[in-house]
Amino acid sequence: MSVVASQLHLAIGTPTPCKxxxxxxxxxxxxxxxxxxxxxxxxxxxxxxWIRDAQNMTCSKHEEGKLSFRDHV
Amino acid sequence: xxTLAQPVNYRGKIINFPPAKPEEAExxxxxxxxxxxxxxxxxxxxxxxxxxxxxxSAGEFVEKGVRAGIERMQLITESHKSSRGKAVVIRRAxxxxxxxxxxxxxxQQDEFIIGYHAEDPNMFPLYPELSYMNVKDYLQSDYxxxxxxxxxxxxxxxxxxxxxxxxxxxxxxxxxxRMYQVSTMEAPSFAHGYNSIxxxxxxVLEDGLLKRIEMAEEHIREAKAEMARQPWDGTKGLDxxxxxxxxxxxxxxxxxxxxxxxxxxxxxxxxAENFETDPxxxxxxxxxxxxxxxxxxxxxxxxxxxxxxxxYTFILCHGIERYASGYAHKEDKLLWxxxxxxxxxxxxxxxxxxQVVELVEMERLKISEHGxxxxxxxREIFPGSNDLFIFTIGGTNRDGSDGCNDMTDAILEGARNxxxxxxSMVFRYSKKNRAKTLYHVxxxxxxxxxxxxxxxxxxxxxxxxxxxxxxxxxxxxxxEEAYDWANVLCMSPGLVGRRKTQKTRSEGGGSIFPGKIFExxxxxxxxxxxxxxxxxxxxxxxxxxxxxxxxxxxYKKQYAYCISLLIRAKDVSRxxxxxxxxxxxxxxxxxxxxxxxxxxxxxxEQPNGWHNPITTIVGGNSLVAVKKLIYDDKKYTMKQLxxxxxxxxxxxxxxxxxxxxxxxxxxxxEYADSIIKRYYEEIIGGEMRKITNYSGGPVMPVGQAVAxxxxxxxxxxxxxxxxxxxxxxxxxxxxxxxxxxxxxxxAVLKSVAKVQENxxxxxLNQRLSVPMMRSKHGFDIWHAYMDTWHDLNIxxxxxxxxxxxxxxxxxxxxxxxxxxIVRVAGFSARFVDLPTYGQNTIIARNEQQFGAExxxxxxxxx
Numbered sequence: 011m012s013v014v015a016s017q018l019h020l021a022i023g024t025p026t027p028c029k030x031x032x033x034x035x036x037x038x039x040x041x042x043x044x045x046x047x048x049x050x051x052x053x054x055x056x057x058x059x060w061i062r063d064a065q066n067m068t069c070s071k072h073e074e075g076k077l078s079f080r081d082h083v
Numbered sequence: 084x085x086t087l088a089q090p091v092n093y094r095g096k097i098i099n100f101p102p103a104k105p106e107e108a109e110x111x112x113x114x115x116x117x118x119x120x121x122x123x124x125x126x127x128x129x130x131x132x133x134x135x136x137x138x139x140s141a142g143e144f145v146e147k148g149v150r151a152g153i154e155r156m157q158l159i160t161e162s163h164k165s166s167r168g169k170a171v172v173i174r175r176a177x178x179x180x181x182x183x184x185x186x187x188x189x190x191q192q193d194e195f196i197i198g199y200h201a202e203d204p205n206m207f208p209l210y211p212e213l214s215y216m217n218v219k220d221y222l223q224s225d226y227x228x229x230x231x232x233x234x235x236x237x238x239x240x241x242x243x244x245x246x247x248x249x250x251x252x253x254x255x256x257x258x259x260x261r262m263y264q265v266s267t268m269e270a271p272s273f274a275h276g277y278n279s280i281x282x283x284x285x286x287v288l289e290d291g292l293l294k295r296i297e298m299a300e301e302h303i304r305e306a307k308a309e310m311a312r313q314p315w316d317g318t319k320g321l322d323x324x325x326x327x328x329x330x331x332x333x334x335x336x337x338x339x340x341x342x343x344x345x346x347x348x349x350x351x352x353x354x355a356e357n358f359e360t361d362p363x364x365x366x367x368x369x370x371x372x373x374x375x376x377x378x379x380x381x382x383x384x385x386x387x388x389x390x391x392x393x394x395y396t397f398i399l400c401h402g403i404e405r406y407a408s409g410y411a412h413k414e415d416k417l418l419w420x421x422x423x424x425x426x427x428x429x430x431x432x433x434x435x436x437x438q439v440v441e442l443v444e445m446e447r448l449k450i451s452e453h454g455x456x457x458x459x460x461x462r463e464i465f466p467g468s469n470d471l472f473i474f475t476i477g478g479t480n481r482d483g484s485d486g487c488n489d490m491t492d493a494i495l496e497g498a499r500n501x502x503x504x505x506x507s508m509v510f511r512y513s514k515k516n517r518a519k520t521l522y523h524v525x526x527x528x529x530x531x532x533x534x535x536x537x538x539x540x541x542x543x544x545x546x547x548x549x550x551x552x553x554x555x556x557x558x559x560x561x562x563e564e565a566y567d568w569a570n571v572l573c574m575s576p577g578l579v580g581r582r583k584t585q586k587t588r589s590e591g592g593g594s595i596f597p598g599k600i601f602e603x604x605x606x607x608x609x610x611x612x613x614x615x616x617x618x619x620x621x622x623x624x625x626x627x628x629x630x631x632x633x634x635x636x637x638y639k640k641q642y643a644y645c646i647s648l649l650i651r652a653k654d655v656s657r658x659x660x661x662x663x664x665x666x667x668x669x670x671x672x673x674x675x676x677x678x679x680x681x682x683x684x685x686x687x688e689q690p691n692g693w694h695n696p697i698t699t700i701v702g703g704n705s706l707v708a709v710k711k712l713i714y715d716d717k718k719y720t721m722k723q724l725x726x727x728x729x730x731x732x733x734x735x736x737x738x739x740x741x742x743x744x745x746x747x748x749x750x751x752x753e754y755a756d757s758i759i760k761r762y763y764e765e766i767i768g769g770e771m772r773k774i775t776n777y778s779g780g781p782v783m784p785v786g787q788a789v790a791x792x793x794x795x796x797x798x799x800x801x802x803x804x805x806x807x808x809x810x811x812x813x814x815x816x817x818x819x820x821x822x823x824x825x826x827x828x829x830a831v832l833k834s835v836a837k838v839q840e841n842x843x844x845x846x847l848n849q850r851l852s853v854p855m856m857r858s859k860h861g862f863d864i865w866h867a868y869m870d871t872w873h874d875l876n877i878x879x880x881x882x883x884x885x886x887x888x889x890x891x892x893x894x895x896x897x898x899x900x901x902x903x904i905v906r907v908a909g910f911s912a913r914f915v916d917l918p919t920y921g922q923n924t925i926i927a928r929n930e931q932q933f934g935a936e937x938x939x940x941x942x943x944x945x
Contacts (some may be wrong), residue, residue, distance in 0.1 A: 037264075053923065
């Protein structure tokens with residue numbers, strides 16, 4: 011299956027892992043996994059996507075940083 | 084200027100709504116809360132001003148400087164390493180003793196009730212013996228205990244023997260992966276460590292721990308005599324071994340607790356004798372020392388004793404021996420004998436009603452400062468809160484008489500004065516409750532605290548009697564004891580008293596998410612919108628369901644799979660808790676454990692298996708819309724619906740409007756309500772009740788929401804009720820979806836009252852008009868509404884009475900609105916501590932106005 015850069019995909023050892031992306035928030039249970047919060051509606055709701063491996067997944071929307079709690083749900 | 088409610092033409096009269104307090108006419112709508120903070124003394128004003136809140140939102144602590152402590156981790160590990168070879172329950176007692184003997188003892192300026200459960204009031208303990216994942220998450224966060232390397236070493240030490248590791252091996256890894264996501268069901272308690280308890284405070288206050296030690300010693304003597312009986316019978320005699328170990332562990336624990344309380348006494352003396360310069364405070368410190376020398380070792384003799392002994396018991400049960408959320412007790416009943424001694428008879432620790440109110444305010448601030456090493460998931464789902472600290476008042480006594488007393492009033496008055504989000508409270512509503520107390524209840528609600536939430540007194544008592552029938556040792560609640568109940572957390576009732584209380588959340592409290600389950604039902608159990616994996620059994624694709632009943636049956640199978648797995652995880656946790664996570668202190672203060680020599684997690688006398696369907700109405704409204712537009716009216720095909728959902732309604736805007744405008748729950752609409760009533764009774768409650776849990780009782784639904792309505796909503800794709808992907812779900816167990824209850828407050832009650840079978844515990848959120856509630860008719864309208872609610876046999880209701888103007892002002896200038904409190908779900912929060920989206924979901928709730936028809940229906944006497 012081909013990789014679509016704008017979508018979450020596995021990239022072992024990537025220099026831009028989801029773990030340090032500002033759109034990522036930790037998985038509620040397993041700290042090695044995460045959740046992507048980049049999909050947002052104009053009303054402010056967040057449609058999350060599960061990140062199976064936060065250290066080894068990435069996408070072209072990667073931005074380093076951390077959002078305030080105010081910007082999550 | 085305050086906005087006034089529009090006049091209503093009611094029973095031939097024009098009813099106007101001037102403010103009950105004329106001076107409020109000049110207060111702008113958007114700053115009302117700023118005028119409501121009224122601490123009873125300067126001391127409680129100062130205590131609130133320096134309170135170290137531990138509110139969390141989206142997994143982050145809102146206040147700066149909050150972090151996990153390391154002391155408890157160090158001390159339990161030290162003890163664990165040095166106690167090898169001893170019985171597990173003895174090791175558990177020795178771990179507790181090591182913490183209590185060596186921990187930092189904290190005394191803070193101005194406080195009268197003393198005691199904290201970590202080395203610094205900005206910190207909270209962690210529990211590596213529970214979940215290695217939870218501690219690992221802290222280690223990777225900004226709140227890691229320090230030194231981090233040592234904390235990591237401790238976590239690695241515990242990981243192989245943690246509750247999580249012990250339980251995981253009994254599950255398929257795929258099932259674990261499904262549970263850990265928290266999208267169709269909650270993660271198992273062994274993976275997040277979340278817990279709750281109802282401590283038997285009564286034995287501590289009434290007996291004192293010295294008596295409990297004597298009781299355990301006497302049991303050991305009797306047990307050894309029984310073992311020595313001739314001729315020896317190994318089939319019975321060996322049972323005494325575990326019992327003797329349990330009693331011995333209780334003695335170790337209780338002795339350590341007494342010693343720990345007396346360390347607090349000594350600290351107070353040291354400060355008084357060496358550092359304090361204010362003579363009044365010096366005298367007070369010596370009084371505090373005198374109290375902590377006596378309690379909890381001895382029985383409480385006055386109200387100050389009772390507050391202090393209760394606090395020690397709380398932090399032991401909820402923060403030191405093991406983490407547990409909650410603040411479950413029937414506070415007015417528990418404290419009433421001591422109130423009578425100190426306030427009415429003035430025979431010990433004499434004080435006035437006003438001084439009791441100050442004590443209540445101080446206790447609330449202690450709870451507000453209490454922190455928990457909750458998992459990330461649980462720091463997300465109570466946004467704006469530090470934990471679910473909820474107690475209960477009101478209701479009726481064992482003889483059926485009114486349970487309200489002056490202690491009830493002081494509790495309500497203190498809460499209204501000090502305006503803290505914690506602890507929340509539940510009021511058991513009975514038509515026998517005195518008007519004076521009901522007015523205090525109304526004042527708290529009217530002032531926007533969001534509490535008390537109201538539970539139906541009679542329903543709760545009958546539920547205790549019902550569960551008693553399934554007691555495994557035929558010793559469940561008697562008909563009299565059934566009156567002694569309080570909410571365990573937000574919603575589920577449970578016994579309080581000297582025995583038979585719920586000791587662990589593996590008994591109840593598992594959450595299941597019908598909204599997401601409906602989404603995957605349409606896709607053969609596959610989750611395309613969040614995890615991209617199979618989340619449930621293969622039950623067919625929506626396009627292939629020829630009839631509504633085929634969809635119904637597939638939904639039922641998906642739900643049944645989730646609830647069975649959820650309860651299995653609870654029971655496996657319970658099995659391991661009883662063997663490896665014993666609670667010697669809790670066991671020592673339970674009369675059943677003491678009598679039987681049994682451990683608190685192991686012994687179950689009263690089943691209490693309430694579990695939480697959350698996001699139920701998204702599933703219900705979706706069923707209604709599909710039946711109406713696809714199977715009945717045939718306006719659309721299922722293929723068209725599935726295409727629209729996959730596109731998140733983009734390009735299908737008219738279709739989205741049609742599904743959004745399909746009949747909705749909460750409008751007394753027979754089409755919608757008949758489907759949703761069947762859904763609650765046959766699927767939500769019906770499937771759950773087929774399960775029997777550890778305690779032998781059926782599992783029953785206690786629909787609620789916490790803020791999982793937002794979290795699970797964000798993990799749920801678009802749904803046929805017209806929701807877009809990621810949007811919040813419904814905010815209560817039986818609340819209408821926000822903004823869709825358009826027929827007024829009594830239409831909501833009529834819909835809710837239709838659900839009677841298999842499902843009588845359900846959270847109902849309502850938002851009431853501020854100008855109407857603050858008017859001179861506010862109490863009469865609310866009281867008539869409550870009596871109607873009661874007559875309709877509804878279990879629960881809670882209120883937001885906060886204006887949109889003030890919430891929007893707080894979004895603009897949060898620093899000016901620190902005291903604006905809102906009801907989120909089963910808890911209240913400072914509005915400014917919520918994420919923006921969460922704030923918006925509360926603003927979007929329909930503000931119910933009472934029109935003439937509503938007033939007529941509730942028979943308001945205006």
